Amino acid sequence: MSGVLRIYLDGVCSGPVNMARDRELLRSHRAGEDPVLRIYQWDPPCVTLGYNQDPQSFAGDEVAAAGYDLVQRPTGGRAILHAEELTYAVVGTSPGPLFGDTLHESYMTINRALLAFLSQLGITAEVSAGESRAEARGLVCFHSAGRHEIRTAGRKLIGSAQRRQRGVFLQHGSILAGGRHRELVRFLDLDPTARAKEEADLACGTTDLAAQLGRPLTADDLAAMGEDLARAFAAALGLRPEFMGAWG
Amino acid sequence: MVPDDRKYTDEHEWVRVDEEDGEQIGTVGVTDFAASELGDVVFVELPEVGSEFSQKDPVGTIESVKAVADLFLPVSGEVVEVNQAVVDRPELVNTDPMDEGWLVKVKLAEPEELDVLLDAAAYAQLLEG
Numbered sequence: 243m244s245g246v247l248r249i250y251l252d253g254v255c256s257g258p259v260n261m262a263r264d265r266e267l268l269r270s271h272r273a274g275e276d277p278v279l280r281i282y283q284w285d286p287p288c289v290t291l292g293y294n295q296d297p298q299s300f301a302g303d304e305v306a307a308a309g310y311d312l313v314q315r316p317t318g319g320r321a322i323l324h325a326e327e328l329t330y331a332v333v334g335t336s337p338g339p340l341f342g343d344t345l346h347e348s349y350m351t352i353n354r355a356l357l358a359f360l361s362q363l364g365i366t367a368e369v370s371a372g373e374s375r376a377e378a379r380g381l382v383c384f385h386s387a388g389r390h391e392i393r394t395a396g397r398k399l400i401g402s403a404q405r406r407q408r409g410v411f412l413q414h415g416s417i418l419a420g421g422r423h424r425e426l427v428r429f430l431d432l433d434p435t436a437r438a439k440e441e442a443d444l445a446c447g448t449t450d451l452a453a454q455l456g457r458p459l460t461a462d463d464l465a466a467m468g469e470d471l472a473r474a475f476a477a478a479l480g481l482r483p484e485f486m487g488a489w490g
Numbered sequence: 491m492v493p494d495d496r497k498y499t500d501e502h503e504w505v506r507v508d509e510e511d512g513e514q515i516g517t518v519g520v521t522d523f524a525a526s527e528l529g530d531v532v533f534v535e536l537p538e539v540g541s542e543f544s545q546k547d548p549v550g551t552i553e554s555v556k557a558v559a560d561l562f563l564p565v566s567g568e569v570v571e572v573n574q575a576v577v578d579r580p581e582l583v584n585t586d587p588m589d590e591g592w593l594v595k596v597k598l599a600e601p602e603e604l605d606v607l608l609d610a611a612a613y614a615q616l617l618e619g
Contacts, residue, residue, distance in 0.1 A: 293551065293558045294533035318533070318558040343619070345527055345557055390556060404557035407548070408501070411557075 245340070247481040249472045250280040252489045254461060257288025257311030257324065263489055264331045264414055265316045273409035277334035277341075279475050280489065281468040283461060287325035287422065289429060290315045292403070301429050308429075317403035317414060323429075326420025326450065328464045330471060333412050340479060341411070345404065349390035352413055355478035356392055356400055359471045365454045367394040397449035417471075418450035419459050492521075492614045493588060497564065497607035500616060502527070504588065505564040505596075507604065514598040516565050520552065523617055525587040528554035531580040536561075536572040536594055543567065545603050549594065552583060565603045567596035 252263070260282055267278055288311035291297060297314070300321065305312045310323075332352060337343035341351045353369050360367045370391045392400035402415030416423075424444045427437055451467075452459050459467075469485075476483035492498070496506035502524035505516040525531070533553040543549055543563045550561040572594050576582045582591040598604075608616065 292553070294535060294553045316558070318553040318556075345529070349556065405560075406557050407560035408562075 245479075245481045246276045246484045247472075247476045247479060248276065248278045249476070249483055249485050250278070250489050251465070251468050251472065251485065251487065252280050252282040253465065254283040254285045256286065257284060257290060257313040260284060260288070260324075260329070261290065261313050261315060264412060267331060267333045268316060268405060268407070268410065268412040271333040271410045271412075273335045273338070275335070276481070277332055277479065279472060280331045281472055282329050282331075283464055284311075284324040284327070284329070286310055287323060287425075288313060289426065290322050290324060292319040292321070293317060293405070295320060299431060301431055305429050315403065315414075316412065317405045319401070319403040321426060322401070322416055323423050323426035324416060325422035325425065326418070326452070326459070327423065328417045328419055328451075328468055328471065329414060330417070330475075331412060331414035332475065333410060335409060336406070336411050337409065340481075345406070346390070348404070348411060348413065349402070351478070352402070352415075352475075353390060353392065355471075355475040356415070356417075358478055359467075359474035360392070360394070360399070362470060362474065363451070363455065363467075365394055365399075365451075367392050367399060369393075370398070394449060394454060398447055399449050399451075399454070418448060419464055420450050420452045423448065423450075492610040492617070494610035497604055497609060498613035498616075499562070499564045499607060501562050503562065503564050505604070505607065507598065507601075514601050515570065516567065516596045516598050517592050518564060518594050518596060519592040520561070520583065520587050521613075522587055524559075525584050525591070528552060528557060528559060528583075530555045531583040534576045534580045534583060534593065536577060537569050539569050539572060541569050542599075543569070543596075545600070552580075561593065563594075563596065564607055565596060565601075566599040568599070569594050570597050571595040 334341045336348045341348040404413045427440045496504045502521045535551045537549045545566045548560045549563045
């Protein structure tokens, strides 16, 4: 093991703080440097929108009235309500030997870590084959499982997205830990029929760690899992883990 | 086969220069490799016409189903036209990235910058690794 994986176990932060830190990870990373991993949770719950998603498609005042944050991600994709989840963000070099030369290889490298983490929890999962361009233009991220997303028993469990620039990338992803991501539907500007369909799709199409493990998970449970996740990343990348504590 | 009527960057962009009314106009796009690598493109974000940039400045983004990739300008200059067709139909980046899926046209401020870009042979070599 020649390289190091610097790891920030960053606890629970607000949405704006989480996205600002992920943007800073990407901004400060230079091609060829050792990768950096950040693991975190969210409080209050936060709706994030994809980089190119129109904020007008969401009832921002209702999000604020619920006491939730609303923030844009530096990555693509569609809206997510982050509430009960464990989130990872990793920055690295691509093209390069560690994460491979292509977008596909970088996803698959990170997926090895995610699948190993789930396996340690006793959860058998798989990488999904893909979604259509039409699905990718919908409003809700967890509505469909894109190529490279992680599913178990046919239901999406982890959704990830990437930003690539100047030979480096940021990938972050949501590991669903409870069912509150489904609350997103209440903030969509949809008629009742369409809303009911989105609710049903999310209920049928997603699962979470609590459901898979058969018990509710506390923030402390997730913090402990975060350390296991970090070690799974280091092992999958063949790097020595270096725990940096919280950010800053 | 890499077309030899243009120059390339190691970020997989191309620029083809044409003479228009005594000005050198560079048409910029991404290569077949970049389009294929990104997968199905769903959004293209382009700069305002009239804005000015330096070589290698980020000027927009291309979002596919799996990633947002920043678009860097291969040459310095003023944006004189953007391809509204790819904003309306981002799939053009996948179906015809080297022609109909062009992204921006730039009035070159420093034509000598073309000398540091890759020619077709050098870009083909980059692709072969």
